[in-house]
Structures are given as structure tokens and as C-alpha cells.
Amino acid sequence: MEIKLNGTWTEFPDGATVAAVLDATGGQRPGIAVAVDGVVVRRADWPATAVPKGAAVDVLTAVQGG
Amino acid sequence: MDEAPLVIGTCKLTSRLIIGTGGAANLAVLERALVASGTELTTVAMRRADAEGGSGVLELLRRLGIELLPNTAGCRTAAEAVLTAQLAREALGTDLVKLEVHADDRTLLPDPIETLDAAERLAADGFTVFAYTNDDPVLALRLEEAGCAAVMPLGAPIGTGLGIRNPHNIELIVSRAGVPVILDAGIGTASDATLAMELGCDAVLLSTAVTRAADPERMAAAMRAGVVAGRLARGAGRVPQRFWAQASSPPR
Numbered sequence: 001m002e003i004k005l006n007g008t009w010t011e012f013p014d015g016a017t018v019a020a021v022l023d024a025t026g027g028q029r030p031g032i033a034v035a036v037d038g039v040v041v042r043r044a045d046w047p048a049t050a051v052p053k054g055a056a057v058d059v060l061t062a063v064q065g066g
Numbered sequence: 067m068d069e070a071p072l073v074i075g076t077c078k079l080t081s082r083l084i085i086g087t088g089g090a091a092n093l094a095v096l097e098r099a100l101v102a103s104g105t106e107l108t109t110v111a112m113r114r115a116d117a118e119g120g121s122g123v124l125e126l127l128r129r130l131g132i133e134l135l136p137n138t139a140g141c142r143t144a145a146e147a148v149l150t151a152q153l154a155r156e157a158l159g160t161d162l163v164k165l166e167v168h169a170d171d172r173t174l175l176p177d178p179i180e181t182l183d184a185a186e187r188l189a190a191d192g193f194t195v196f197a198y199t200n201d202d203p204v205l206a207l208r209l210e211e212a213g214c215a216a217v218m219p220l221g222a223p224i225g226t227g228l229g230i231r232n233p234h235n236i237e238l239i240v241s242r243a244g245v246p247v248i249l250d251a252g253i254g255t256a257s258d259a260t261l262a263m264e265l266g267c268d269a270v271l272l273s274t275a276v277t278r279a280a281d282p283e284r285m286a287a288a289m290r291a292g293v294v295a296g297r298l299a300r301g302a303g304r305v306p307q308r309f310w311a312q313a314s315s316p317p318r
Contacts, residue, residue, distance in 0.1 A: 032157050042156060060150075060153045062157065064110065064123045066139055
């Protein structure tokens with residue numbers, strides 16, 4: 001299935017969890033947060049939350065700013 | 067002349083200078099400026115993470131023992147700002163948020179309608195909201211009523227260095243505020259920061275004036291001294307301004 005990961009369509013196995021998506025793209029590292037289709041998925045829920053086909057997954061972290 | 071710390075939500079600040087980390091040439095320059103400023107609270111922005119991982123700013127701030135104030139810069143609507151704040155809380159483990167909703171890229175002025183809407187939602191969701199706002203005394207009160215922990219009127223648009231364009235409005239905001247008032251944006255040099263404190267602001271937030279100065283470390287030290295000077299002068303009670311001279315030496 002394709003999901004829109006940080007704005008780019010990317011191929012993942014059907015039923016991939018948030019944790020699996022992160023593991024394939026930089027890891028479940030500290031200091032990041034994830035939203036799926038505009039809703040925050042808590043860190044504790046990453047392993048059990050399947051990403052729907054076609055979903056927008058945004059992975060954010062803090063950078064210099066403000 | 068010790069005084070009680072400035073308390074905003076769970077945040078206790080001895081230094082009344084809050085620094086933004088944007089605009090620094092690199093982390094080494096930023097570190098020297100932050101240390102020179104004496105700041106205890108510093109803003110960061112939330113952006114999409116690339117696979118290589120963080121920018122290093124989090125590690126730097128943690129090492130320096132500086133508390134994080136994530137902002138919602140870049141958001142245009144209340145909904146975007148609320149989601150960004152929730153992501154920041156999840157990523158950084160803090161309830162503090164600097165709420166900023168910009169109306170357009172040229173002025174970066176706060177959108178008052180979206181800001182107020184987001185402030186109500188974030189306060190109801192348990193956030194300690196620092197609301198970036200226009201220098202509008204009415205809006206400042208509305209933001210306080212919405213549950214903001216601090217209101218942060220601008221002196222001038224972000225990054226302009228134009229100083230405090232409407233000091234009377236800042237005084238009006240201070241005179242009626244029941245929450246801390248932090249002068250945010252527009253500071254160009256140390257005397258601007260001093261004026262903010264003389265007008266009665268509880269703290270000053272700035273970034274560009276330090277991070278883009280020719281010598282950020284030196285300017286950070288200047289801002290630190292400027293904030294302290296303004297705070298002392300405010301508390302000291304200045305002499306009234308007079309039209310005619312008044313001799314300060316005894317008559318012959």
C-alpha cells in the first residue's frame with residue numbers, strides 16, 4: 001500500500017503499523033511525534049496502530065525556530 | 067535585590083529573557099549566545115523529521131538545562147496550531163506552547179481570530195498557553211479570558227528590529243493584565259528590551275536581534291543587561307518628566 005509519509009507517497013506492506021513505518025525510516029527515536037490523518041498517535045500506541053491505506057503520516061521533531 | 071521568580075504555569079523563571087533559537091548560523095554560535103543571555107526558557111519550532119534524525123538543538127538545550135517552549139510558527143489556522151501543539155507535547159513532553167498563528171508571510175502578523183480560537187481549545191486541553199498577539203489591549207484581555215497563561219504582544223513585526231512601535235498600547239495591556247505580559251517580536255537592540263521592562267512587561271522574548279547580530283554572544287549579554295536594567299528601573303520609580311530645568315546643585 002502507499003501512504004503519504006511527510007508529504008511523499010511511499011510504499012509499505014499492507015497493515016504496516018506506525019512503529020513499522022518509523023523503523024523503516026529513521027527509527028522510533030526520542031523527540032519525535034506522529035500524526036496519522038491529522039490526529040496524534042501516542043508513542044505507547046505506535047506498535048498497535050495500523051496505518052490505513054492512503055493515509056497521511058506526519059513525523060515531526062523540534063528544530064531551531066521562534 | 068533578589069526577587070521572586072516569574073511563574074507561568076509550571077515554569078519558574080529567574081531570568082526574564084526568553085530566547086528564540088531561530089536564525090543562528092550554527093549550534094556553536096547558538097550555544098554561546100544562550101549561555102551569555104542567561105535564559106532559562108527557549109523556543110523551538112516543530113517541523114517534519116527527516117530520516118537522519120534531529121537537528122541537534124534538543125540535545126543542546128537539554129545539556130544547557132534550558133526548558134523548551136515549542137511554538138506553532140508556520141500555522142495559518144487554529145486547527146493547524148492545535149495539532150502542532152499536541153505533536154509538540156507528545157514529542158517533547160511539555161505542556162508549554164507558544165501559540166502563534168500568522169496571517170500572511172509578508173507581515174507575519176498574528177491572526178487574531180484564529181489565535182483566540184486556538185487559545186480557547188488549547189487551554190481547555192490542558193496546555194500552558196503563551197499567546198503571541200498584536201499590541202491590542204482588548205485582544206490581550208480576551209486571550210486572558212480564554213485561559214492563556216501569558217500574553218505576548220509584539221513590539222513590531224517579527225524580525226524587523228523596529229522596536230516598540232506603540233509603547234502606550236503595551237502600557238495599557240500591562241495595566242489591565244492578570245497574567246504575565248511578555249514583549250515578543252520587534253526587539254532590535256538592548257534599549258528596546260529595556261523599554262519593554264520599563265513599560266512594565268514581565269519578560270522579553272527575542273531571537274533575531276541576537277541570533278542575526280554581528281556578534282550574537284555579545285548582543286545576548288547586552289540583552290540580558292538591558293532586561294535587568296529595565297526591570298530595576300521599573301521597580302525604582304522614575305522621576306516625573308518636567309518641561310523646565312530643575313537644578314541638581316544647591317543654589318549659590
